[in-house]
Amino acid sequence: MSRILLADDSPHAQRMGERLLRDEGHEVVTITDGDTVFVRLPDVDPDILILDANLPMRSGYEITKFVKGSSFYRHAAVLLTGSVAEPVDEKLAREAGADGMIHKPFESKALLSLVGPLSVKAAELRELRPAGPPPPPPGEEPKFVSGAVSAEPEPEFAVDPEADAVPVPAKPVPVVAAPAPQLAPLGVKPTLESDPDPIPSPAAPVAVSEQERVRAAVTLALDAAMPRLIDELTQQVLRALDSK
Numbered sequence: 001m002s003r004i005l006l007a008d009d010s011p012h013a014q015r016m017g018e019r020l021l022r023d024e025g026h027e028v029v030t031i032t033d034g035d036t037v038f039v040r041l042p043d044v045d046p047d048i049l050i051l052d053a054n055l056p057m058r059s060g061y062e063i064t065k066f067v068k069g070s071s072f073y074r075h076a077a078v079l080l081t082g083s084v085a086e087p088v089d090e091k092l093a094r095e096a097g098a099d100g101m102i103h104k105p106f107e108s109k110a111l112l113s114l115v116g117p118l119s120v121k122a123a124e125l126r127e128l129r130p131a132g133p134p135p136p137p138p139g140e141e142p143k144f145v146s147g148a149v150s151a152e153p154e155p156e157f158a159v160d161p162e163a164d165a166v167p168v169p170a171k172p173v174p175v176v177a178a179p180a181p182q183l184a185p186l187g188v189k190p191t192l193e194s195d196p197d198p199i200p201s202p203a204a205p206v207a208v209s210e211q212e213r214v215r216a217a218v219t220l221a222l223d224a225a226m227p228r229l230i231d232e233l234t235q236q237v238l239r240a241l242d243s244k
Helices: 011-023 034-044 060-068 090-096 108-126 208-244
Strands: 003-005 029-030 048-052 077-082 102-103
Touching: 003 011, 003 034, 011 034, 029 034, 029 208, 034 060, 048 060, 048 108, 060 090, 060 102, 077 090, 077 108, 102 108
Parallel strands: 003 029, 003 048, 048 077, 077 102
Antiparallel strands: none
């Protein structure tokens, strides 16, 4: 089974996603903000990332762009999640390179129908990963130092997996802009020229059902009312204790 990094600042979404995925035998690591995702990426080394598109600190779009721009993590599939109140921006998801998107609250059938094919695909692509250490998080690339020049920093979101292997020329050479990469439809991962036999893309994102909309509304209402209910129950218990 796969290692899955689930990042969401909603405790309900974390619990639901973790339970559904672990019941299928997947190893799941849950995280609450975008900065911690970058801290945990090297040791988790996930096959699949399930990211709230609107994570605090670093958004799911930013994390997706970093993962898909890195030759080390590019094998990992990325699903962006959103709710009725905070939906996924499909245009930004496409531009970042996400493999698909899924709505919250998670439906077991919808979630597992996406995770299953992506898990197989990620395992195949992991075998093609180049050797070497994982890249540093954005903002931690090597810098120029006094008296000497450090190694040239890798672009924050590299596109070409062979870019690091290009030698630095001894003399300045004209810079020719590379053509912009073509974006694949959401749910389809671009195939590198060196990839053997592309693997079929996962199923298309599942539409939001009426049940999902009602459940999302109920979840939001409960989250909003919970502090008040706790205060009322506390006062009732205290009054009952005082009357004894």
